[in-house]
Amino acid sequence: MSPVALPTQRAAVLHAPKDLRIEERVLWPPSHNQAQVSIEATGLCGSDLHYYLAGRNGDFVIQDPLVLGHEAAGIVTSIGTHVNHLKVGQRVAIEAGIMCNDCSYCRSGRYNLCKGLRFCSSAKTYPHLDGTLQDRMNHPAHLLHPLPDNVSFEQAALAEPLSVLIHASRRASLEPTQTVLVFGVGAIGLLACAVARSKGASHVVAIDINAQRLDFAKKHGFADAVYCLPTVDNLKGRTTGNPVEDALRRSKETIANALMVLGEPDGVDVVFECTGAEPCIQMSVHAAATGGKVMLVGMGARNVTLPISAAATREVDILGSFRYANTYPAALALLSSGSLPNVDVLVTHRFKLADTGKAFELLAKGKDENGRMVLKVVVGRGPQ
Template sequence: MSPIALPSQHAAVLHGPKDLRIEDRTLWPPSQGQLQVAVKATGLCGSDLHYYLHARNGDFAIRSPLVLGHEAAGVVTAIGPGVRGFYVGQRVAIEAGIMCNACDYCTSARYNLCKSMRFASSAKTFPHLDGTLQDRMNHPAHVVHPLPDGCSYEQASLAEPLSVLIHAARRVGLSPATPSTVLVFGSRLDFAVAQGFAQHAFCLPVDKEKKTTEEALRRAKENVGAALSAFEMPEGFDTVFECTGAEPCIQMSIHAAVTGGKVMLVGMGSRNVTLPLSAAATREVDIHGSFRYANTYPQALSLLASGQLPHIESIITHRFPLEKTAQAFEMLAKGRDAEGRMVIKIMVGPGC
């Protein structure tokens, strides 16, 4: 008998800093419990960019070639043994994390904390798990989600970053049923206001001078005081989302919260930070951490399809085909295209 020739596909594979190659790879059939998905859109993320530029993201350095990408949606092209409830041609979103489904965190609905979690496009675990910047990928069916009617592939790709926000909002108990004031550190200010994502914006001063710890903490309090005055919220905000990861902003976030308020740390940046903890303790400001998400995709996809997030697709500013992934990352790193237009979210896919 002659061997069966397996089809091939293309993948954008990172070998080192800025060493990204479009390669032909064997397209294997899906295994037990897996679906094969033709990837139609992948949104490039800040962590993808860190890997592209440095071949590492924080402590996680690549040890073998890695396919990046984890904000994705596509269409089911094959169904592995044991999978029920899906059909070929079905439009789906891909949740990138694969949890063990057996540990205490998984069984208590906090699978984002699973110590055995493998995350597509992350170098945290080895062997690495390839991401979505490829023509097709095999992925466990239990973390693949059907798309609602009216939800496009590009919209569905936004379910991943939206999930981060949903999870963080749940962590601090934010709910439409309980109105509260919210301050966010880290938006593209003019864009956020113009698109209706924020009511008001304030640009914090840039200070590059080196300071002692005491000087830095004092300046943080002064700077955020100016912002609170501009917002006419001198007592602070009920909930503060810190999305930059920058030490000065983390310091300011504590002073930006109202007495008895909450700070949600979303941004990943400085590993070790000096905090004004006495200001948090004496004012009973609760500091929360948030890592990825759990059980958020159905809500995220429902929101994206509902029309309740007007202008959400405006954050998609540029599109590239898979074979030009390196150019897409270069543009993302610059933050502006050749015409000087701002780059926010880049989509990569066959229709781009």
């Protein structure tokens, strides 16, 4: 008898920087606690782009070929023997982090801090765990979240970055009527503005170095007011000969001017720092009002010089935020509620799986051939 041919599927596999190949892989059935999902939409994010361009994301270096992608949604096509809460044909969002469910962090509900956590498309752990840029994938069933009927696959793919901001807003104890400033208005920053609005913030303002992105944020109602930061070359003033002290002084003076323009001369209640850039982190401390909070969301510079006395003497809390925990139901409910107007405009470009390389190249450029700004690029399953 001839051997039975196993079914296959396509996957976009990164072998080295910019070496991304569409490959045929065996499609294995789901294990007893898994479900198999047909991936209908995957949003590309900054960490995916770092891996694509450099083969690494910070300290995490690709050691074996890796399937990227972790902002995804799809349709259940098969279920394991011990899965009772899902059915074939169900639309789901995929939560990409697989926790151990046994450590003290997992037991306390902070599973995002689980030391054994494995994350789809991340090279932090080895063997790596493949991501969602493939036709189908098997995933633990308890991390598949049913979609409300009025939430599309593209919107559900936004549940992952939206979860980052829901988690950050919980860490900041964001309350109605508070004032909010967001540094950086890429997709994450725009979602920070949107979450702040959904929480009833009285005034949401945004700062960036990109005037086009700021115009987008203002035009589509994400921010009430915006401010475009001057470049370092355009910043004038005395110098002390100490580069660190000069940088701290420039940050303080720059944000003071920005706050005046934004109508918040005394600072804001909560700052969401979504860039990871050292000058913006420094400015965040001065942007917070006395007794305010700085929420560090962006991942960038590993080591930063902070105006720590300005934080201490004004009781400004500086808080870290890493991914999310127990947020997906809230994110999907928020997407379904209509409380995030214009969220669909975040998806600016779409590609099929076969064109994943082109999608990454466009994301790296930041603008398409027509000069349109690139925010969120979504890769869809496309034809077989």
